[in-house]
Amino acid sequence: MVVPALFKLEPKESLEELYDFEKELEELRRGYEDGRIVAVLGLRRMGKSSLLRSFLNSFSIPHVYIDARRVAVATGRATTRGFMEEVGRALAEFMRREAPLRDKLAEALRRVRGVSVGLSPVTVTLSWGRERADLISLMEAVDEVVGRAGRRLALAIDEAQELRGIGVDIPRRLAYIYDNLHNVVVFVSGSQVGLLYDVLKLDSPQSPLYGRAVFEVKMRRLRREEAVDFLKRGFQQAGIHVSQRELEEAVDSLDGIIGWLTYFGWSRVVGAKSLEEILDAAARQEAEEISRFLAKSRSEARYRAILKAVAARPMRWSEIKRVLEAEEGAAVDDRNLTDLLHRLEKVGLLEKREGLYAIPDPVVRLAVERYISTAPA
Ligand SMILES: Nc1ncnc2c1ncn2[C@@H]1O[C@H](COP(=O)(O)OP(=O)(O)OP(=O)(O)O)[C@@H](O)[C@H]1O
Ligand SMILES: [Mg+2]
Incomplete structure (x- = not known):
């Protein structure tokens, strides 16, 4: 089976x-050329990472790509140490891609306190002792090398809201940069747009x-005809015939979210x-x-009730309040309800x-x- x-x-x-x-690619390009901070925003699975990575790779833009989701994976939760490990990994990857600048980058980074650089294979290790490197000193070193080569560096932080609570003052560092x-x-991306703006404190x-x-x-949803076309092309590539009716049913259920369309296509090709x-x-x-999200919250029962209610049909604030009050058999505080909705x-x-x-x-x-x-549960 070829996917x-x-x-x-x-x-x-x-x-x-x-x-x-x-259009979104063109906007990224404009942001790169004329802007200083570019935010890629959209719900989960709308194609943020794909857009950003394809843009950076295909236009050969020198970039350091930090995946903030990986920060938590390494150490169980997001910590400063996990963050610095990820930064080291991202810098090494950057040097591997930029062969012509590699020696100059190595030289500049080695001058930063707390950094050691290996060249075969390329590694960047940030010490965790008393002499710690900081994002700013690392970026200063890179900025100089890239600037002398007449280029602009993209510092990309994917899912930047995950850096909440790591003990690194991200807004201050970005402001300095x-x-x-x-x-x-x-470049920052976020699927939890509200939290992203909280983390950046904009x-x-x-x-x-x-x-x-x-x-x-x-990011946007694909229009109906685009979504059908996307699936058709993929199934054509796979050499599988799927009826127009099935395509349309899938598109109706998945609402133009490219990640779900991809998941549908993939599943169908591998045998669903x-x-x-x-x-x-x-x-x-x-x-x-x-x-997992609910379990972390102190208002788990209320969140459940709210989600259940609006999953059945869209509701006004006052309707949600009535549902909760019926459920709990007691009055619900207005302010608290507003806060919970805001958080969701x-x-x-x-x-x-x-x-x-x-x-x-x-799908949610x-x-x-x-x-x-x-x-x-
Ligand atoms: N423009 C595109 N063309 C083809 N496939 C795409 C495109 N954008 C996204 N996809 C596919 O959709 C899925 C989700 O994409 P991606 O991971 O880029 O989205 P995301 O918004 O970063 O999601 P998440 O919030 O989970 O990080 C992946 O399977 C990816 O391959
Ligand atoms: Mg992503």
Whole structure:
């Protein structure tokens, strides 16, 4: 069974692999050329990492790519140490890609306290002793080398909201980079847009980043005909015939979210029998993810009740309040309800449109309907 490139599950890495999103690519290019901080925003699975990686790779942009999700994976939770390990790994990868600059980069980085650089294989180790390197001194070294070569460096932090609570003052560092390192453009991406803005503290006048221009690139859903075309092409590549009716049913259920369309295509190619089977598998996975989020919260029961209510149909604030009060048999504090809804919006589980709260991702909605119960497990 050959899975076509279009249905590969990992983030796409180059423009040849990427479907569509030309306008968004053009926006990234403008952000890179004219901006200093570029934010790629969108729900989970809307193609943020694919867009960013394909852009950086295909236009041969010198880049240091930090995957903030990996920071937590290394040490169980996000810590400063995990962050610095990830930065070291990202710098080494950068040097491997940039052969012509490699020796100069090695030389510049070695001058930074607490850094050791190996060349075969390329490694960058950041000491964890008393002499610690800092993101700023590392970026200063890189900025100089890249600037002398007449280029601009992209410092990309994917899923930057995951850096919450690591004990590194990210806004202050980014503000310093913004003000002083003129050959560096910072890219941040986030699926939990509200939390991303919390981490960067963009809206607070006391924050070092306040008032700096942020260039936003918003991911979008594929239109219906694009989504059908995407699936058709992938199945064609795979040499599998799928009826127009099945394609349309899939597109109707998956709501133009490219990651779900890819998952559908992949599953169908590797042997899943039906849309229903695929949706159910996806919903189970999502339910696990949602449960992990709920388990971490002190308001677990209320979150469950809210999600269950709006999964059935979009609701106004006052309707949600009535449902909760009926459930609990007691009055619910207005302020508390507003806070909880706000929090669910921030992490992308809820969206408010024209006064109605709804779950924006169709698979998440299904997961809540089928696998999340009102009472904690
Ligand atoms: N433009 C595209 N063309 C083809 N496939 C894509 C495209 N964008 C994303 N995909 C596919 O969709 C899935 C999700 O993509 P990606 O990981 O880039 O999204 P994301 O927004 O970064 O998701 P997450 O929030 O989970 O990090 C992957 O399987 C990827 O291969
Ligand atoms: Mg991603």
